[in-house]
Amino acid sequence: MLNPTILWPAILNGVTTGALYALIALGLTLIYGVLHIINFAHGALLMVALYIVYFLFRLFGLAPYLSLAIVPPVMFALGYALQRGVIGRAGHGRDENILLVTLGLSIVIENLALMLFSSDTQTVETAYGFSTVSVLGAFIPVPKAVAFVGAVVTALALWAFMSRTDLGRAIRAVAKERKGARLVGIDVDHVYAMSFGIGVGVLGIAACLLMPSYYVTPQVGHGFILIAFTIVVLGGMGSFLGALIGGIVIGVVEAVGGLMLGESLGQIGIFAIFILILLFRPQGLLGHRA
Amino acid sequence: MKRLFLLLALFAAMALVPLVVRSEFWLNVCILTVFSALIGQAWNILGGYAGQFSFGHALFFGVGAYAVAVLQVHLGVNPWIGLILGAAFGAGVAVAVGWLTFRYGLRGSYFALVTLAFAEVFRILANSTPWTGAGEGIMIKLSPRPSMMQFKDLGHYYWLLLAMTLACYLTVWWLDRSRLGARMLAVRDNEDAAAAIGVDAFAVKLQAMALSGLFMGLAGVFYAQRYLYLDPGIAFGPTESVEALLVAIVGGIGTLFGPLMGAVVLHALSEGAQVALGSLPGANMVIYGTVLVLMVLFMPRGLASLTRPRSRRKGGRDA
Structure with missing residues (x-):
């Protein structure tokens, strides 16, 4: 079972899948960090992005990686509009209402x-879909390798954006202290909507990277949403680095668990981690107590 | 007392339905409506009174349903005994989940997530163990005798369900005027303040979990006996979780009659939509989701807020 010639490809597979999970979780953790809400519509919005990639390919022959120029901005605009038009108006001073509204949106979508x-089930067929590259003796599909690199680059870009730009600073200010941020002249509602938009825009990137090695169905979000929640909880709500590490840990747990226990029970490992972390360390590995 | 008479009169009127409605189709619609009213009220005890929003209430429903089915199929336990055990399992699992989560102070979004995750864990477990029938599901042998809790007449199923539902609504009527109910509202409105005046918030939330899980378990038993078939998606999937919370929120959380109103309105809507649109897959859930979003946006206290004066609607106790 623990033969390295089997284990190493499984780990490698887990790391590349985990990087994509991390990317999806990054959007979720950004939204949580700033708005202090859990976006239950995250999985449904990922599904929307995947369908856009799919239809751009089917109708216009646009390759998924070229869709990177279109899908993330579209998703950003959708996220911005949803926060401004629906989610932001639903609070009435109670976080539960926002939870319910994102749940309702996910059901509708x-x-x-x-x-x-x-x-x-719809897929996109590409010339490179089945080609592989060798990494230290194990073969991984090219789309997965591209997705890994893309996820890391996106995470770095997001980190640079948050720490180097004015908007990034404003977002962090609102996340820390929304009243104070408003007092120094930050348009908090705009920052909320920008954060939500960026979080959803990242889903657009994830969708373009995911589509060549995956598929889309209306329910595809389900599989990702609980995994993304687990990563966010594991890494610490609102922590970027935590989401990256959490994503890779979860990817590896899933791949190795699947290898040892079979596909269906392998998922139990993920939820076991989820429940254990929530119970014993709800602030996550790198987060602060909520 | 006025509310008790109103409640009993309503249920007496509802009990006449099978005598008047002879069409199987409409009787079935009535069963689905009362079923929603039951799980909505069960959710309401925890969500509306104790203020803990669960997104995975199907967990307790599924536990009750699988309890009666598995005990019957594998051990030959009579379903009437299974009914008691199913309710007990529902309450037991609810207390276990509550004990784990509340002990660590998980509230709000965290609680919603944990309940959702537990339901998902149970779905995967039910999918992988042979004695729940795994993915193919479990089938209860057909033997239409009252002693096996199976009825030839749909009306008898309706009465069984109505009796369960009445038990649930009487419990909430009692809650409304009991100390436990008052403690639940205190915990819901401000847990820290409630704890400061000596309310054991942990114990109160566990009691709310137990009551809520018990009636979800009962609903599960009814479902198993009515359809004689279960699979992990039916038992632990999102449909029942969403329906339970939706019914309560549409009707008005923290009120005795809210879930009943919510169930009637939702089923009227979904039947109307089926007539208008035909039965497209997913159409029903689109309506449910839209109603949920619109209610939270424009009427966060539910339909019940229409019937009560503004100044008194915060307390939830106007008996």
């Missing part, structure tokens, strides 16, 4: 997709 596109 998923089932609209089911009505419009049926539950058929």
Whole structure:
């Protein structure tokens, strides 16, 4: 079982998948860090992004990696509009209301997709979909390697944006102290919507990187949303570095767990981590107590 | 007392339904509506009264349903005994989950996430163990005798469900005027303040979990006996979780009659939509989701807020 010739490819596979999970979780953790809400519609919005990538390919023949120029800005605009128009108005001073509204949105989005596109599985076929590269003796598919590099670059860019730009500073200011931020002249509602938009825009990047090695169905978000929650909780709500490390840990746990226990039970490992962390260290590995 | 009479009169009127409605189709719609009213009220005890929003209430429903089915199929336990055990398992699992989460002070979003995750864990477990029938599901043998809690007449199922639902609503009526209910509201409105005046918030939340889980478990038993089939997606999937919270929120959380109103309105809407649009897959859930978003945006206290004067609607106790 622990033969390195089997274990190493599994770990490598886990790391590359985990980087994509981390990317999805980055958006979630950004939204949580700033707005202090859990976006239950995150999985549904990822599904929307995947469908956009799919239809750009099907209707216009646009390769998924070229969609990187279109899908993230579209998703950003969608996220901005959702926060400004719906989610931000639903609070009435209670966090529970925001939870409920994002849950409601996810139900609407998923089932609209089911009505419009049926539950058929759709894939994008590319010339490089089945080619592989060798990493220290193990072969991984090219799309997964690209996704890994893309995820790391995106995370670095996001980190640079948050620490180097005015908007990034404003976002961090609002995350720390929203009243104080408002007093020094920051438009808090705009910052909220920008954060939500960026979090959802990152999903657009994730979708472009994911599509060549994955598929899309109306329910595809389900599989990702609990994994993304787990990563965010594991890394610490609001922590970027935590999300990256958490994503890779979860990817490896899933791959190695799947190898040893079989696909279906392998997932239990993820949820076991989730529940254990929530119970014993709810602030996460790198987060502060909420 | 006025509310008790109103409640009993309502249920007496509802008990007449099978005598008047002879069409199987409409009787089935009535069963689905009362079922929603039951799980909505069960959710309401925890979410509306004790203020803990669960996103995975299907967990307790599924536990009750699998309890009666597995005990019956593998050990030959009579479903009437299974009914008691199913409710007990529902309450037991609820207390276990509550004990784990509340001990570590998980509230709000965290609690919603944990309940969702527990439901998912149970779904995967039910999917992988042979004695729950794994992915193919479990089937209860057909033997339409009252002693096996199976009825030839749909009306009898309706009465069984109505009796369970009445028990649930009477419990909430009692909660409304009991100390436990008052403690729950105190914990909901301000947990720290409640603790400061000597309310054991942990114990109160566990009691709310137990009651809520018990009635979800009962609903699960009914479901298993009515359809004689279960699979992990039905038992632990999001459908029942969403329906339970939606019914309570549409009707008005923390109120006795809210979930009943919510159930009637939602089923009227979904039946109306089926007539108008035909039965497209997902259409029902689109309506449910839209209603949820609109309610939270424009009427966060539910339909019940329409019937009560503004100044008194915070307390939830106007008996």
